[in-house]
Amino acid sequence: MANHPLIEQLQQKFGQGITGWNLEAIDPWIEVAPDALVPVCRYLKEEPSLQFNMLNCITAVDYFEPDPKKAKKVDFEPHLELVYHLWSIPNKRSLVLKVMLPRWKDDQVGQLPEVPSVSCVWRTAEWHEREVYDLSGVMFTGHPDLRRILLPEDWEGHPLRKDYQFPLEYHGIRCQ
Numbered sequence: 749m750a751n752h753p754l755i756e757q758l759q760q761k762f763g764q765g766i767t768g769w770n771l772e773a774i775d776p777w778i779e780v781a782p783d784a785l786v787p788v789c790r791y792l793k794e795e796p797s798l799q800f801n802m803l804n805c806i807t808a809v810d811y812f813e814p815d816p817k818k819a820k821k822v823d824f825e826p827h828l829e830l831v832y833h834l835w836s837i838p839n840k841r842s843l844v845l846k847v848m849l850p851r852w853k854d855d856q857v858g859q860l861p862e863v864p865s866v867s868c869v870w871r872t873a874e875w876h877e878r879e880v881y882d883l884s885g886v887m888f889t890g891h892p893d894l895r896r897i898l899l900p901e902d903w904e905g906h907p908l909r910k911d912y913q914f915p916l917e918y919h920g921i922r923c924q
Contacts, residue, residue: 754778754798762788768846775833777844782863785847789869792834792843800843803870804833806877808884812851812910826851828861828886849886851909865891883908 758766758778765784770777780788792800812826813819832845853859860881865888867873877888878897885906888894896903905912915923 758788758791761791767848775842775844777831777846779846779848782847782849785845786864786866786869788845789832789866792845793869798836799838800834800836802835802837803866803872803876804835804842806873806880807831807833808880808886808908810851810884810908810910814911828884830863830880830886832866853887860885860887862887862889864889865894867891882906885909 752769752771755766755769755771755778762780762784765781765788766778767781768779792798807830809829809831811824811829813822828849828851830847830849832847834843834845836842847863849861849863851861853861863886865873865877867877867888868890874892875897877886877891878894880886881888881891881894882896882898883906895901899907903918904915907914917923
């Protein structure tokens with residue numbers, strides 16, 4: 749168990765669903781297992797003592813080094829990290845949730861990793877998840893309308909992935 753009331757509270761309720769934390773960081777964060785994401789978010793929003801009633805944004809970070817020489821020197825396994833920025837309006841405090849995902853589902857290149865949608869908790873997640881899907885290639889299961897939001901529907905790939913190859917042309921128009 750942790751030495752912080754919030755972590756103890758979450759670990760007691762969600763056990764192994766809470767996989768890490770740093771509440772001393774500038775932006776305090778808690779790492780959550782993908783399958784515990786929705787219940788943890790619902791609890792953070794609905795628990796009267798917490799009331800994280802606002803989802804500011806969702807971001808994806810691609811931990812991948814495409815250069816083979818540099819890749820030998822990195823101290824992490826390639827993965828995606830989803831970052832959820834929450835705010836409690838009544839309590840005037842913020843919290844960051846992190847979810848670690850493999851870069852590809854079942855290690856099959858091109859198969860997008862999946863995580864449950866939190867749009868059932870915060871409606872604003874519908875837009876944020878569409879942006880992460882569009883630019884970083886994460887599937888949000890249970891999302892009511894998961895489709896591209898910034899790029900055309902027939903665009904191939906996800907431009908914020910570090911191994912993305914920008915096309916030379918799109919519908920006969922030179923891109924570079």
